[in-house]
Amino acid sequence: MAPPLRKTWLVLISSVFAQAAISGLQLGLPALGPAIHVEAGFDTATIGLLFGLAGVAAAIAVIAWGRIADRTSDRFVSVVGLLLTAGALVLAGVAAIENQFIWMGALLVISGISAAAPSIGIIKNMSGSFTGHPRLGLAFGTRQAAVPIGAGIAGLVLPIIALQAGIAAALTALAVALIVAGIAMAVALRHPGRQSPPAPITGTGTTQGEQPAIPWPLLAPILIAAILLTASQVGITALLSLYLFTARGWSYGGAAAAFTFVMLTAGAARVLMGMAADRWPRARVLLICLIGLLTAVLLIIVAVTGEYQISAVLLIIAAISGMGWASLPVTVIVAAVPTARIGQVQGIYNAMCWFGAGFAPIIIGLVVQEYGWPLGWILLAISSIAGVIVASTRVRSVLVAPEAAMEQTSGQ
Numbered sequence: 506m507a508p509p510l511r512k513t514w515l516v517l518i519s520s521v522f523a524q525a526a527i528s529g530l531q532l533g534l535p536a537l538g539p540a541i542h543v544e545a546g547f548d549t550a551t552i553g554l555l556f557g558l559a560g561v562a563a564a565i566a567v568i569a570w571g572r573i574a575d576r577t578s579d580r581f582v583s584v585v586g587l588l589l590t591a592g593a594l595v596l597a598g599v600a601a602i603e604n605q606f607i608w609m610g611a612l613l614v615i616s617g618i619s620a621a622a623p624s625i626g627i628i629k630n631m632s633g634s635f636t637g638h639p640r641l642g643l644a645f646g647t648r649q650a651a652v653p654i655g656a657g658i659a660g661l662v663l664p665i666i667a668l669q670a671g672i673a674a675a676l677t678a679l680a681v682a683l684i685v686a687g688i689a690m691a692v693a694l695r696h697p698g699r700q701s702p703p704a705p706i707t708g709t710g711t712t713q714g715e716q717p718a719i720p721w722p723l724l725a726p727i728l729i730a731a732i733l734l735t736a737s738q739v740g741i742t743a744l745l746s747l748y749l750f751t752a753r754g755w756s757y758g759g760a761a762a763a764f765t766f767v768m769l770t771a772g773a774a775r776v777l778m779g780m781a782a783d784r785w786p787r788a789r790v791l792l793i794c795l796i797g798l799l800t801a802v803l804l805i806i807v808a809v810t811g812e813y814q815i816s817a818v819l820l821i822i823a824a825i826s827g828m829g830w831a832s833l834p835v836t837v838i839v840a841a842v843p844t845a846r847i848g849q850v851q852g853i854y855n856a857m858c859w860f861g862a863g864f865a866p867i868i869i870g871l872v873v874q875e876y877g878w879p880l881g882w883i884l885l886a887i888s889s890i891a892g893v894i895v896a897s898t899r900v901r902s903v904l905v906a907p908e909a910a911m912e913q914t915s916g917q
Contacts, residue, residue: 519693520627520648523583525655526686527623529679530590530616531563533659535866536764537675538747539757540667545606549747553870555610556743559617560863564856567621571852574622575845579629580694586622587687593619594680598673609672624855626690629847646779649832650772657768660746664761719846726899727790727834728857733892734797735861737804738827740885742767743866744873745824752878753817767821771828778829782836789833790899796830797893804886808879820882827889861888 538552547555574582597612627648659679667675746764749755755763778796782789803823810816834854842850865888869881 515693517647519689521651523587523623523686523690524627524648524651525658526682527587527590527620528652528655529659529682530594530620533656533663535743536660536664536746536761537667537672539750539760540664540672542747544672548874550870550874552747553744553866555613557863557865557867558614560739560859562614562617563621564859564863566618567625567855567859568852570622570625571849574625574629575849579626580690583623583626583690583694584687586619586626587683587690589619590616591680591683591687594676598676601671601673601676621855621859625851629851646776646782646832649779649835650775652831653768653771653775653828657765657772660761660764660768664757668757719850720841723841723899724838724850726895727837728854730892730896731834731854731857732861733888733895734830735858736865737800737885737889737892739862740865740869741820741824741827744869745820748820748878749817753814763821767824770825774825774829775832779832779836782833789837790896793830793833794893794897796826797889800827801886801889804882804889808882811879
């Protein structure tokens with residue numbers, strides 16, 4: 506007897522919880538920037554390098570994890586990745602207790618490698634459950650909302666734990682959340698997901714038994730734009746708490762509260778963007794461009810008003826705007842790519858995002874250390890504008906019906 510089909514919304518709930526937990530590490534950890542600055546004595550450039558290397562490590566590993574997911578299962582990749590990440594964080598906490606902060610940093614970078622796996626597994630299992638679903642955009646908008654929500658919760662809780670009990674306790678708490686998420690994914694994904702048979706793509710010559718084609722010309726601008734837009738997004742969020750704490754004179758708690766507000770609000774924005782993707786499927790890339798332009802404008806204003814407290818408020822708004830686009834490209838990819846190939850494509854997409862996420866804090870941290878915050882915000886604005894320019898080359902193609910876009914792409 507064939508195993509029962511997964512209940513799509515049970516998959517969504519477990520996936521959202523797991524994504525929130527992993528995002529507590531990937532995006533929530535920078536909220537510990539002030540604690541690391543005080544306890545470990547790292548300067549802005551070193552903190553940026555630490556967070557950046559974790560992102561670069563994830564970018565290198567994520568393509569391999571995508572191929573593993575296509576060859577094994579989303580369950581295997583998700584559970585193993587979550588548990589390995591938890592183990593690395595526990596060891597990082599031990600290193601912090603022993604005041605071995607270089608080892609702590611190395612283990613945090615290692616955690617970035619294993620943390621790349623669950624995101625791939627989550628996307629793949631949701632693709633099998635929601636491809637062709639009328640609420641595809643909402644489902645992936647909700648999943649993407651888990652990224653800033655998990656980061657926001659971590660951004661609120663981890664600094665409090667670190668303030669009361671040290672960095673090691675904060676890392677251990679995050680490890681516990683990842684273990685719980687691993688157990689939840691192991692239970693929820695016990696049976697194979699519902700897989701839609703790949704439809705033949707006109708003009709590709711794909712026959713039964715061959716791997717379904719991937720519409721690379723349609724996806725390439727989205728993948729390239731992801732590097733630039735993610736660099737802008739993560740460049741802001743990775744250094745937001747540190748900027749408020751060191752440059753604007755906010756308290757430790759105030760900076761953490763601002764970080765949490767950004768993440769929770771961005772989560773709501775991603776759900777709204779997912780709903781918009783369902784309502785106006787032909788305008789998904791156009792929405793990405795509009796959000797990118799808004800972020801760039803806000804960053805430029807922040808750079809100009811850097812001597813005034815209003816810059817802090819505008820930077821918070823820019824951080825929310827900069828995170829709002831992320832559910833849209835994922836929806837575009839899942840709608841265009843056959844489920845059997847989604848692990849490979851999502852691995853490449855995540856690698857693009859993590860390269861942007863990894864290098865942005867490193868570069869901006871060094872720039873800020875040498876030349877001050879305004880130049881850092883200007884560079885992030887330029888990155889956002891460049892991402893909009895690249896993505897805009899596909900606005901017209903994605904404005905046509907999905908089937909026509911696929912045929913147009915396969916014929917190029």
